[in-house]
Amino acid sequence: MYTDIAVIGGGASGLAAAIGAKTENPVLSVTVFEKLDRVGKKLLSTGNGRCNLSSRSLVSEHYHGSVKNLMEIIKNTSSAEEFFMTMGVPVISDEQGRMYPRSESAAAVLRSLRMRTSELGITEVCGFELAEIRRSKRGYIITSKSGATAECRCIIAAAGGYAAPQLGTDGSVMRIFRDMGYKTAKICPAVAPLKVSPDKLKGLKGVRVKGAVSAVSGGKILKTEQGEIQFTESALSGICVFNLARFFNEYEVGLALRLDLAADIEKAELIDYLERVSTQRAAYPLEELLTGFFPKNLAVYLVKNTFNRPLTEKISTLGKRDIIALADRIKSLEFEISGCSSWNNAQVTAGGIHGSCVDNELQSVRDRGIYFCGEILDADGDCGGYNLQWAWSSGLWAGSNCARSLKGAKR
Numbered sequence: 001m002y003t004d005i006a007v008i009g010g011g012a013s014g015l016a017a018a019i020g021a022k023t024e025n026p027v028l029s030v031t032v033f034e035k036l037d038r039v040g041k042k043l044l045s046t047g048n049g050r051c052n053l054s055s056r057s058l059v060s061e062h063y064h065g066s067v068k069n070l071m072e073i074i075k076n077t078s079s080a081e082e083f084f085m086t087m088g089v090p091v092i093s094d095e096q097g098r099m100y101p102r103s104e105s106a107a108a109v110l111r112s113l114r115m116r117t118s119e120l121g122i123t124e125v126c127g128f129e130l131a132e133i134r135r136s137k138r139g140y141i142i143t144s145k146s147g148a149t150a151e152c153r154c155i156i157a158a159a160g161g162y163a164a165p166q167l168g169t170d171g172s173v174m175r176i177f178r179d180m181g182y183k184t185a186k187i188c189p190a191v192a193p194l195k196v197s198p199d200k201l202k203g204l205k206g207v208r209v210k211g212a213v214s215a216v217s218g219g220k221i222l223k224t225e226q227g228e229i230q231f232t233e234s235a236l237s238g239i240c241v242f243n244l245a246r247f248f249n250e251y252e253v254g255l256a257l258r259l260d261l262a263a264d265i266e267k268a269e270l271i272d273y274l275e276r277v278s279t280q281r282a283a284y285p286l287e288e289l290l291t292g293f294f295p296k297n298l299a300v301y302l303v304k305n306t307f308n309r310p311l312t313e314k315i316s317t318l319g320k321r322d323i324i325a326l327a328d329r330i331k332s333l334e335f336e337i338s339g340c341s342s343w344n345n346a347q348v349t350a351g352g353i354h355g356s357c358v359d360n361e362l363q364s365v366r367d368r369g370i371y372f373c374g375e376i377l378d379a380d381g382d383c384g385g386y387n388l389q390w391a392w393s394s395g396l397w398a399g400s401n402c403a404r405s406l407k408g409a410k411r
């Protein structure tokens with residue numbers, strides 16, 4: 001088989017790259033080679049099936065990694081709104097500026113992308129798991145794990161990272177490039193829950209509460225995020241925790257999460273409230289002290305872990321010091337982090353093909369004709385639409401630059 005451009009990986013960035021290439025230069029043949037039996041499987045799971053496809057606040061603080069012109073690429077490619085409008089998909093946003101398709105359906109986003117690739121005459125080859133890249137007279141020969149081959153003039157590597165291997169991404173293509181001599185930045189899960197020893201979370205499984213979470217190391221606050229904190233049997237989860245996961249990479253030992261479970265209330269005000277309610281409920285057992293303030297399991301957990309006495313004791317036994325200790329616990333509940341979640345539970349990969357391996361067009365500096373886009377690169381964003389925006393922008397950028405490089409070139 002021959003194709004002018006071989007896009008490796010039919011995920012968000014690969015589909016955008018194919019569309020970008022074919023739109024730039026319609027005479028070229030563009031083929032997407034996908035390992036799984038169909039393209040875009042991961043897209044279907046994004047945003048809990050709603051596809052948080054971009055954000056209204058696309059600023060550099062939300063992006064990480066070594067691709068120097070990442071923000072220029074985002075600014076100089078179509079916005080998600082424009083890109084999806086060309087496919088007839090209007091985009092809406094919530095109060096946090098997270099952008100979704102109007103239908104709030106990830107399946108509809110994938111369907112629209114595939115209608116577009118089909119209109120443009122882009123070929124899909126599924127069940128092709130790239131295993132080897134070799135140079136040829138015309139450009140490159142790619143070989144799949146099962147021995148199928150294709151020749152092409154250019155390659156766009158869009159095969160993602162390590163996160164969510166159950167959805168096709170196990171870092172295999174990153175390893176192929178590493179074996180070819182490419183430098184990679186340290187790889188670790190990002191946008192992921194953080195593990196806590198299960199005995200510290202006893203009784204909290206399933207609790208969800210709004211608050212502030214700070215990543216803390218050596219007593220120093222590294223970053224604070226606000227939002228819904230979720231407790232599982234062995235991890236802290238929720239978008240605010242996801243956005244702190246990357247610190248585990250830097251501070252493996254000695255990273256803690258400090259939770260302020262009443263971030264909307266000053267400590268003095270909280271103490272006033274606790275004093276009032278303890279007078280009002282004086283005759284009730286301790287386990288009722290925080291009833292109505294927190295979900296039941298969290299209310300009991302806090303009282304139990306602060307006072308260390310039978311929950312059947314009366315609230316009237318509490319003194320001013322106890323009330324202050326409880327307020328401290330509510331405003332500063334700390335959990336030592338024992339690990340980052342597995343790749344299966346991570347949404348994004350931090351690290352990847354180092355930015356120094358590509359030029360401003362996302363073309364390899366050592367192998368001309370090979371381009372990169374999406375999560376395979378050392379570029380990742382916070383939770384909130386930033387990663388898909390990078391996938392669309394880098395895909396369109398790599399695709400159109402690749403197609404432009406072939407304009408007028410001999411076939």
Ligand SMILES: Cc1cc2nc3c(=O)[nH]c(=O)nc-3n(C[C@H](O)[C@H](O)[C@H](O)COP(=O)(O)OP(=O)(O)OC[C@H]3O[C@@H](n4cnc5c(N)ncnc54)[C@H](O)[C@@H]3O)c2cc1C
Pocket residue numbers: 008009010011012013014033034035036039040041042043045046047048051052053054128129130131158159160161163164167168169170171172173346347348373374375376384385386387388389391
């Ligand atoms: C559960 C979940 C929810 C998410 N929700 C959001 C969200 O709402 N908003 C957001 O911004 N981001 C979200 N993300 C992150 C976002 O989906 C990714 O950052 C984005 O999909 C990356 O795009 P990509 O094209 O680089 O890689 P992918 O979309 O991962 O696509 C890579 C493709 O390459 C294929 N492939 C892998 N190896 C090979 C090979 N050897 N040969 C051929 N093909 C191969 C894979 O099967 C896959 O189809 C979520 C991620 C997960 C896991």
